[in-house]
């Protein structure tokens with residue numbers, strides 16, 4: 153078999169050469185998410201997320217730390233074996249020899265290095281236009297056969313076309329932005345921190361401040377490759393350290409006014425809804441030491457609703473499924489979930505002011521601009537019904553079209569904007585008045 157000289161494969165081979173040379177997790181992350189890795193896209197993406205957080209991908213696979221069905225496990229083990237073989241190739245081989253060996257190891261056949269590219273001509277020959285391609289006949293979007301997640305449905309709710317690119321096509325995304333790396337590193341730091349301080353106490357203030365500083369340093373150093381420059385890395389670490397100290401300020405107030413104990417961190421949430429599997433991870437689960445109720449906590453390092461009423465409105469308009477899904481997943485596990493909490497950790501200059509929603513039987517209006525409010529189980533039930541409707545639709549195999557959003561703000565940081573010719577025009581930017 154001769155492998156076609158396609159650009160995507162070239163990128164895969166370049167990444168494999170980088171992995172063979174430097175052995176960094178950044179190159180391994182790119183390898184496992186490539187279509188040539190032999191690993192299903194969403195499975196590869198899940199391991200890539202762990203890799204970006206400093207977890208060893210190969211060790212996690214080889215020790216079977218995450219459960220996977222037998223066919224996926226076989227794919228992962230084969231990938232791990234191949235990756236180790238690539239890493240063990242002699243460092244004296246030149247790039248072309250490593251590329252050929254990688255193609256052999258991954259069963260890609262002979263790399264068509266000598267073949268002319270399918271389009272275009274060498275520089276010294278006359279330029280000839282290729283014939284236009286016949287459009288492919290229209291066909292429905294293949295049914296989604298994997299698990300669902302609240303974040304995939306959030307993507308669909310934000311822009312159906314984006315869901316199509318990201319999930320149905322498994323199109324390759326840009327490397328994670330520094331904002332994404334920042335968020336993941338801070339999540340890891342807090343996860344470690346609460347492993348040591350599950351029950352924050354005022355008397356532990358000095359120890360908590362010291363430990364959280366160490367956790368932030370460790371987590372950001374493990375994600376160092378995700379930042380483009382040393383300056384950006386240093387600035388983001390400083391920002392995270394300031395935010396972490398404000399977070400401890402908030403913990404100390406909580407320890408006095410509403411003491412809690414952390415029951416779990418990065419808790420796997422899985423739920424079957426109408427026969428369809430949904431999965432996710434809950435940042436933190438707490439038990440309120442006064443009421444005994446369980447609260448679901450989600451850290452937010454990006455844009456977040458500024459008030460309880462704003463977040464509830466997103467749930468009512470089916471634009472956010474995250475906390476409703478966690479609520480149902482934990483309720484199915486037998487927890488009495490009494491609060492849903494979003495903790496904003498974006499702005500290092502502001503006090504930490506969580507959005508706290510008490511779960512009540514019937515939803516009603518929340519006071520505008522207040523951080524605390526209520527959310528009704530009737531609203532959570534409607535959200536669950538909508539999740540099932542959407543998953544039915546995405547798994548139906550009858551969808552022919554995924555509409556681009558009409559809200560141009562969604563396109564600002566979209567990784568698929570270049571490919572998306574039907575995206576709405578951006579609103580004119582205003583730099584002053």
Ligand code: SF4
Nearest residue numbers: 311314556563566572
């Ligand atoms: S560019 Fe805009 S319309 Fe296109 S996929 Fe991205 S968010 Fe959707």
